[in-house]
Amino acid sequence: MGKVLLIVVLVLLVLAVAQMMRVYELSSKVRGRKEPTITRRENNMNAVLMLVFCIAFFGFVIWQMVAYGMGGKGPSVSIHGEATDWLIGLNFGIIIPVFFLCNALLFYFAFKFAYKKDRDVYYFTHNNKLEMMWTVAPAIVLAIIIVLGLRTWNDITDMSGDYVVHEHTGLVVNDGQVESNFEFKAAYQTVEEAGVGLSNLSGSSKLVLVEKGGEWVLQTYEMDGESALIITEQKKFNSRNSALLSLVDEEVSMFTELKEQKHIEIYSKQFDWTTRYAGKDNALGDANFKLIDYNSWGDTNTFLNPLGLISSETIELHFNRIDARVSYLNEFLGSAEAAFETDEKLAEMTEEMERLKRKKMRVQSTIANDMGLNAMNQSEVNSRVYDDVILKGDIHLVVGQPYQFQFKSQDVIHSAYFPHFRAQMNCVPGMATQIKFTPTMTTKEFREHPDVIAKYEAINKAREKVGKPLVEASFLLLCNKICGLSHSNMWVNVIVETQEEYEAWMADQKTFEQQLQASNLK
Amino acid sequence: MGAHAHAHHHKESFITKYIFSQDHKMIAKQFLFTAIIMGVVGMFLSLLFRIQLGWPGPNMLNSIFLGDWAPDGVMNSNMYLGLVTIHGTIMVFFVLTGGLSGTFSNLLIPLQLGARDMASGFLNMFSYWFFCLSSVIMLVSLFVESGPAMAGWTVYPPISVLEESVPGSGLGMTLWLVSMAIFIASSLLGSLNYIVTILNLRTKGMKMTRMPLTIWAFFVTAILGVLSFPVLLSAAVLLIMDRSFGTSFYISDIFIDGHALDQTGGSPILFQHLFWFLGHPEVYIVLLPALGITSEIIATNSRKPIFGYRAMIGSILAIGFLSFIVWGHHMFITGMNPFLGGVFVFTTLLIAIPSAVKVFNYITTIWKGNIVFTPAMMFSIGLVSTFITGGVTGIILADSALDIDVHDTYFVVGHFHIVMGLSAIFGMFAGLYHWFPKLYGRMMNRKMGYVHFWVTIVCGYGVFFPMHFTGLAGAPRRYYDYSEFPFLDHVVDLNVVISVFAVIGTLAQVIFLFNFFYSAIRGAKAIENPWKSNTLEWTTPVEHVHGNWVGEIPEVHRWPYDYSKPGKEEDFCPQNIPLEEGEEEHG
Ligand code: HEM
């Protein structure tokens, strides 16, 4: 493909140069001559070119549609992404014919009605009926686009629905791991609502798998009347896989799973991403940018708090560092050494000292008070943050697990763009933005998808030719808002895996509490 | 004042004639000349970064033109951002706003309405000199040591506020803001003048409903400018305060360069609302004059009345009105309330209706016409084609659920370049080829015009169409290198295609420049009405005179589109020809 392109392009280049030489020649004749009126030959030639151009242009467009397609990102790997893809398909289905038709008419008429001396020109100033028609027709089409578009938009942006129901079928065991096909059913705000909702899902099985505080509970339920749900049987398992294995043993092939939305934070700064997993309690701890320590100021304790998380320890640490710095500055300014520094430097130091003092007062009166450093809710605040897991680099997600993402930025606006998930949200300093999505395919499944295999075979063939290392498909999170020097290099992989793989990976990660302990702060 | 100015004009020195001129025709030429220089610079910047995208790595051009910003000929990625920022700013504001309106509103409003000059020649002169000054400052900002503004043409804070975030947010950004503030002053002076002139200085018989569509377009454009540019000015002033006086209108909770900033409580999103409150009307400030020019040229060269004159006016007004209530479509994924997003989807898609009406009316105008392919006519047809192509992709972008997926990707870059970089620029070229005889009293070379048109439209589509596909494949905009993303490998060759077309397309503009300057000095002498057109400017003498008409200003008796009217000998009938007995004005 690349070669053909190059040749086409070279031919065009040669033509262009040839044309320009001709132009030069012509222009030398221009001088002094009276510009003659357009000749019939010229006019007809341009008319024909209009048609030729139109055909060539359409050919160019069709070639691109065939060679590159509308689905350049591959299959969507989130639940809402399927709706997005369907909607974009519908919209293209509308606009592509409009594009071809209008352009064809335009260029064809340009060709057809080229000047002829005795042509009968139609003195046609207006026609209300016609104009009404082509006002109303687009209006109707647009109404359809608006209604369907807003429906999808409302679904995607609806942040309620803390509980999501999936229906699983076709359980198979593979290497001791159970795999299943699942279908997204509905989202609810509370467990109770979900229970009632479940009973209304016709065809749903009477078996529900729920995660509760790290345990997996398999419930059989029945409806008592319209709205009351009775659980007739409960079995507990300590991993999802063992619960599923028990289903396989009993030859159950269909069950419903109630999943709580997991909270996750994506924190951006120039030029990297940090992910914070909410931990067991599924609640993200509090944070404030004023507690960020980037510099330990000579402190032997090198613990830094890059997200500004709030706990008793981080506040204390921050105050200690401020105090240490202030007393250092104070001492220095009062010492004999100060005499050797420039006035500018001294003024700078004085200012820094004042700023730190101010800051400490502010932090004391806001954050420390809010969290009640001296009061009751301290332990609550602490427990929210202790189990959070903070990691730079690749993001790990569980297939079928609904996520609610919270985005933050420390410096400038970034944008978290997940092309494969059809998701994107800006990260804006000073506010937390949100989206939700549920991955539907593991990275492994994605790599085995026929479209993806075909795409990467072609890519690797081309890479092999130029001696570049071969690559595998993976999901990405890219920065998509102009943010400075490494804007185009601000990306990480998103790894989607099964619950079991995720748990195995997570078991090796340190919680915030463990990090504090490792630094002897707790 | 009028009498004084008149007396003054009769004994002109070089300075009052060519430099501090108050004559609208000279001012139009000054705007044009400045815009051409800016256009050449903008185009050249794009050449630099297009080469970077097509063939990343070291090259000669970088070493020659970027100096320290390209060690060993490899472009620094901050400089890449600086180049796209200044390119966008120059093209949108200096070429397509200042240049397009400044040239054609100034030239045509008095001439087509039958006025001796603008309402205030004095303000008009100031409008130009502000424009010139702001252009100079913008160009100077390219040469400051810490680089030009690098925050994108939309200069979103906080990146535009924090010098620590990119070097361009230092002096470069200050110059950008100063330049834009002066530019806005220029634009406001110009727009007020246009509005007053159109409302007050029409010749006898020139009812609003007999005005050429060009004037209608300039009129609505000027109103949009007057209502929206002040908002940008306020936005810029607040930005300056945040940058220099420690206020926090736009910034909050920022930790950068090792310390937490004191400012809290502001919102970066506020700036985006203010910016796009101008920004969206701005795209129509750019496009409407081009559409007006096209309406005029298509009717003249089809030798046929424009179809649906009143619907055309209606659609200009509708577009003008709606363009004020759609700005949020640039902000669907800033975390705005989804309900608000829904409202913006609705209003945005409404704009497609008047746009569609315009397209259908153009197509109907050439249907059963008798087309004379002047270069102006060809660029006008090109405009209609690109307006169709760019308009339909707007529908995808306006659908918020889909915008999540394509926002800030090359799909958007493709969309707006097709409507601005092609449609609006084509309108400008069309206008230049068409009114060149009025500007310089000479004709441009037609054959060069043909070559210019064909190479430009082929390259134009060749550059901007493939961008839709790289965008759909997930390529974010404003990346300075795409070669390190395997998931984009299958579209990376499109980047080469685009860059090749871009280089050829740029070279084709040399033909235009040559033709323009050569013809201005040496071109064939024009006759009074070379295109057999109906509007009043073609009743003025070829040599410019003050006051435009030597004797009385002609009186207007009919609408401007009596082409091929049944019962007439000729296929045109200028506005100043009285109706014959029993002749209906138009049917
Ligand atoms: C049918 C009419 C149109 C519709 C529905 C439409 C819709 C949109 C939407 C929704 C966006 C935001 C996309 C995004 O950032 O994700 C956009 C961007 C843009 N449009 Fe249009 N548009 C239309 C016509 C035009 C015209 C006529 C122009 C200019 C002459 C134009 C110029 C632009 C520009 C410059 C941007 C991008 C600004 C930026 O982010 O840098 N559009 N358009």
Ligand SMILES: [Cu+2]
């Ligand atoms: Cu970023």
Ligand SMILES: [Cu+2]
């Ligand atoms: Cu817009």
